[in-house]
Amino acid sequence: MDLAGLSHAGSELLPGHLGVDVYDGEPGLARARLDVQRHHLAPNGYLHAAAVVALADTACGYGCMLSLPEGALGFTTIELKTNFLRSTQEGTIECEARLVHGGRTTQIWDATVTAPDGRPMALFRCTQLLLRG
Numbered sequence: 001m002d003l004a005g006l007s008h009a010g011s012e013l014l015p016g017h018l019g020v021d022v023y024d025g026e027p028g029l030a031r032a033r034l035d036v037q038r039h040h041l042a043p044n045g046y047l048h049a050a051a052v053v054a055l056a057d058t059a060c061g062y063g064c065m066l067s068l069p070e071g072a073l074g075f076t077t078i079e080l081k082t083n084f085l086r087s088t089q090e091g092t093i094e095c096e097a098r099l100v101h102g103g104r105t106t107q108i109w110d111a112t113v114t115a116p117d118g119r120p121m122a123l124f125r126c127t128q129l130l131l132r133g
Contacts, residue, residue: 028099030063046087056124059097060109072130080126091116
């Protein structure tokens, strides 16, 4: 599946409901953004951590789908971790996800989420288990 197909498939699912826009992708790389809205905030008035994780996980997931080796049909996330460096209350946050390890059974992805001012706000890593028929 190509990036347009993935974006269409996700439009009525969680990425679409949150407003995640994966605007660039190729094997080994995906870029996404999220315009922070009131419904993305936690009760303390700052961006909810889950919104940041959803953005990063979506970018990594789309990147994984664009990077599947021959014979793999899909993937499932088996581990993820996020270190938060700062937060925001408004603006557009960006994410760049890069393939760190592309094996026959797993992929490892690193992603950096940046605040509207361009400074890193979260470092994310996930492991994807590749699914076969």
